Amino acid sequence: MTANPTTPVRFSPFSDEDSYAIMSNKLASSAKLCPHNNQISCNDCRLGSICLPLAMHEDDIIKLDEIVQRGRPLAKNAHIYRKNDPFTAVYAVRSGSVKTYRLTNDGQEQVTGFYFPGEIIGMDGIGTGHYANAAKTLETAAICEIPFDRLESLSTEIPNMQRHFFQLMSQEITSDQQLITLLSKNSAEERIAALLISISARMVRRKLSGTQFRLPMSRTDIGNYLGLTIETVSRVFSRFKKQNLVDVDGKEISLKDLEALKEIADM
Amino acid sequence: MTANPTTPVRFSPFSDEDSYAIMSNKLASSAKLCPHNNQISCNDCRLGSICLPLAMHEDDIIKLDEIVQRGRPLAKNAHIYRKNDPFTAVYAVRSGSVKTYRLTNDGQEQVTGFYFPGEIIGMDGIGTGHYANAAKTLETAAICEIPFDRLESLSTEIPNMQRHFFQLMSQEITSDQQLITLLSKNSAEERIAALLISISARMVRRKLSGTQFRLPMSRTDIGNYLGLTIETVSRVFSRFKKQNLVDVDGKEISLKDLEALKEIADM
DNA sequence: CAGCACTATTGATCCATATCAACGTAACTC
DNA sequence: GAGTTACGTTGATATGGATCAATAGTGCTG
Structure with missing residues (x-):
């Protein structure tokens, strides 16, 4: 939620509406960089405890680091993925905020969630191989991309990782059900x-x-x-x-x- | 949905309201039995294609058979699990039908789903280790229990199995979101x-x-x-x-x- | 099979929220 | 910084579904 206090939000450099986001791997941060790819390691990311609540071994985190594509800084109203895009990755919000929404058959939008730093989006696409929702930034945001095929094979190697993703998906289910209750009652x-x-x-x-x-x-x-x-x-x-x-x-x-x-x- | 036409539904032998179900491993069916436990194999279950949409190898199915507890025939209105019960298993509906429901803080019920033969319930419990919903039979029903710890280790052995469960959970997410849209619009x-x-x-x-x-x-x-x-x-x-x-x-x-x-x- | 309790139907009324409308205010464009 | 466009607030009115109430089925129980 809310403007990340460390980042100006008003800044909106791209003609962004209805376009895919322009990405860059450069980050303004001065945090320690992971040796293998000169990016901030998941280990050092201050969101780690939200995004990765599990106690993971040092070398497991390194394996995760190897597959995470970090820090796509996106303009406001940029799509991260659209409904029916082929499902290739899940995404972690690193800064800024995101909404996900479905389109009804008559073209209306139904917002299904708001996502803040440390939270994961895109898991609805696993079932069919295509995203069931679209995801769009609500303000300037940085997003980590986690390619799913590599995550999947990592999950067979690291049981904790598999369990973590089962947990994330199950949390998504329970939060959707909380919304159902809210809407219904x-x-x-x-x-x-x-x-x-x-x-x-x-x-x-x-x-x-x-x-x-x-x-x-x-x-x-x-x-x-x-x-x-x-x-x-x-x-x-x-x-x-x-x-x-x-x-x-x-x-x-x-x-x-x-x-x-x-x-x-x-x- | 509906009475399974091959099973009489009116039959309600137990004093069932608000009690856990009485279970028995005996099935009236005459289908082929799995050699290792004298139960109907998942391979021979005519629901297989719904419950297990993946093409699985013969020996993978045998491994699955080894962990599935089959054929708990439950009376109408019997609980399969209750909210906050420790999460130990997911369940496949084999016959009959089931509703899942949440309890609001002021004790009201919110029905979150109806489940028919071949459909899987209980995945909401993975996240916290406790079921977020309760599940109750709507009529006499048979339920297969799939212990989750064994499923998890099986999933690291059989990548297809892991993928299948990711898919099932993701389907649960999208169907919950469909309900959100329905309620909202x-x-x-x-x-x-x-x-x-x-x-x-x-x-x-x-x-x-x-x-x-x-x-x-x-x-x-x-x-x-x-x-x-x-x-x-x-x-x-x-x-x-x-x-x-x-x-x-x-x-x-x-x-x-x-x-x-x-x-x-x-x- | 009579009695009772639960479940469903139908009608009358009410109310929370939608809809329609007008105006105010912020923010982006040139 | 004037003009334009989107976004937000507030008021007046309409309405779909809730609530209250009475009656009718349905099915379990002794």
């Missing part, structure tokens, strides 16, 4: 409170403020994700503001009463 | 048409009639799954009946205009 206020709480928790996991952040997605995207119209989203934000639960100024948001929001979200 | 009529079409397609896959079947779940379960009240479900069925799209008599249903239903479901 909860009011507009409950849905929005739940989204705010979820984003807040993910900020905390990244050692950022859980109460002050920038929402990288538009009201339209929020409404779309939560099955609400943009007007309803706007009204709920206004109501929360009036009740002193939050402070909203455009995309900047401050959660002023986390407990009350958790109460509303029923979490 | 579609009207009551569209949701119900979509469910009927989905069940119909799964009947056809099992070489049964796609237009005449028995809905094994209650109206309450349908409504819960689709985010609707039981009254709305009932009214939509009545409307469809009046428009001659379906014939409904309790749980028996006949789809009289599949094309029109597909049109409504937008599929």
Whole structure:
């Protein structure tokens, strides 16, 4: 969620809308580089603990490093993959944020998720060999590409790696099911409170403020994700503001009463 | 979906509500038995092509046979696993049908899926080591248990097996996302048409009639799954009946205009 | 097979959110 | 920095499905 505080977000150098992202392997960071490819090692990436929650052996991480394509810096609104693109890789968000969405048969968009640094996207493509969703950056973002065929063979070598991917996919299933429940049972206020709480928790996991952040997605995207119209989203934000639960100024948001929001979200 | 036509469904021998299922390894079937354990081999199971869509080598199937616990015949409303039970296995539905459901924090049920013969349940437990859902039979059912630790080690031996499980999980993700879209964007009529079409397609896959079947779940379960009240479900069925799209008599249903239903479901 | 409990249907009313509309505000373009 | 376009807010009204209520089936139990 939110603008990565270390990177300016307003910067949007490419004509980006509806185009695939321009990539570059150069990173501005000064972190230690992996000897074999002069890139930041997964070992040194400060997101490692989110992206790779497993205790992995040093030499297993080196093997992983060998297959990860790092640091594609993408402009805002750049596609990482599109629906029906052949499935070749899963992707880790390194900085910035991403939305995934499905297209309905009549061409409407359904946002299926928002993804922040350390989170993995693209696993929906494994089943059919083609991505079922599209993924698009919500702001300037850097993405690590993990080619799936090599990941698969690595998984047979390193049982921990296989287990880790089973876990990631299973987490995706349970988070989708949480959204199903939210859409099926909860009011507009409950849905929005739940989204705010979820984003807040993910900020905390990244050692950022859980109460002050920038929402990288538009009201339209929020409404779309939560099955609400943009007007309803706007009204709920206004109501929360009036009740002193939050402070909203455009995309900047401050959660002023986390407990009350958790109460509303029923979490 | 529906009563498996080869098995009487009305039979409900156990006091079953809210209890774990009584199991037995005896099967009434006369199919060929696997030499090592006197059970029907996965190879001979007529559901094989659904449950195991991969071309597997003969000896790989034998390895799989060795770990699968077959044929637990369960009474109606028996739990296969409950939310928070330690995750030990995934399960294949062999006959009958199953619903999975989550419990919301305030104790309400949210049905997350209906499962028919050849379909796999329980994969949501991998991530945390505990099932995130509960699974309960909708009618008398037989279930194959596949212990996950042994499946995992088998997957490192047999790359096809690993891939197959990645695929199964990814299919679960995309079907959950389809439900998200349905709940977020579609009207009551569209949701119900979509469910009927989905069940119909799964009947056809099992070489049964796609237009005449028995809905094994209650109206309450349908409504819960689709985010609707039981009254709305009932009214939509009545409307469809009046428009001659379906014939409904309790749980028996006949789809009289599949094309029109597909049109409504937008599929 | 009578009785009871659960499940489904149908009708009347209500309400949360969609829809329609107008206006305000931010941000990108030249 | 004026003009344009997209994005966001707020108000008025409409509506699909929820809720409340009454009745009718269906099937398990003794």
